[in-house]
Amino acid sequence: MFEIIKYQLKGRKNSILLLLAIFGIVNLIAFGVETVGIFSGKLAFGPSAGFWIPISIGTTFITTVVMFFICGTGHVNELLYKDSSYLMLTVPRRGWEVLGGRLIAGFVEFIAYAVSATLFLSMHGAFAAVISNRGSVSFFGALGFIYKQIFIVNFFPMLQLSLILLCIFVTTGIFITFAAVGSRSFVKNKGIATAVSIAVFMLMTNWSMQLGTALSEKLGWFTNLRFAMEAPLFAGTQWGRMNFVPAEKILALPVAPFLFFLVLATILFAGASWLMEKKVEL
Secondary structure, eight states, X not given: OHHHHHHHHHHHHHHXXXXXXXXXXXXXXXXXXXXXXXXXXXXXXXXXXXXXXXXXXXXXXXXHHHHHHHHXXXXXXXXXXXXXXXXXXXXXXXXXXXXXXXXXXXXXXXXXXXXXXXXXXXXXXXHHHHHHTTTSSOHHHHHHHHHHIIIIITHHXXXXXXXXXXXXHHHHHHHHHHHHHHHHHHOOOHHHHHHHHHHHHHHHHHHHHHHXXXXXXXXXXXXXXXXXXXXXXXXXXXXXXTTOSOSEEEEEEESHHHHHHHHHHHHHHHHHHHHHHHTOOO
């Protein structure tokens, strides 16, 4: 499996570097106009910032969300439809090793995007705090406040949230992989197979969520994530006076859907692995 992970990451290296470079370029431009807004003496963002800040944040956030789903499948479409994909089936590896190795490689790839996105978005938040507080808060002070809230004050809730997101990453990736491999096994046309896989994924997700939520409500299986805020970052602004940032936010999440997703994902992973070995012809 290690060879498959290495092969996948090596093949994706240029694409990963290109996407990270795009992240860096658009955000550095936005940071530049934000810095001008701070040191211009007006403590306000100008027209350039009104263009580049939404572009950079949108590019970073939306692309990261899209890659969450694509990386979760281990780029299964490349495996099923790329001209050279038949080479993957020539290696002496079982179907579960191929799919599992690509899923792990996809997770490593997504971590690179997620860390970059977190860094860039937190820096935008720090710039916004400086402007909102009319310079009474320094950029690094605001950035330190944000990281303190994430990694110290809310360490355990963030750890719980990270485990939940990992569960969603794995199960969603396996759901999509099974739908894609299953449709590719029986439908040779790429367009039709893609449409079928999307439909199957949506049906499985909707059905699983409804069943899991109903089970949680019946059994009372909920977990509470308690997010605390030490002090309002925007205390000196209108947002702070309106108590825009609450002292504590409790998020109740049903447990059963995640347990149900993991069980179903295990079954679907085994099914997709069998189909890769017995039915898929590249």
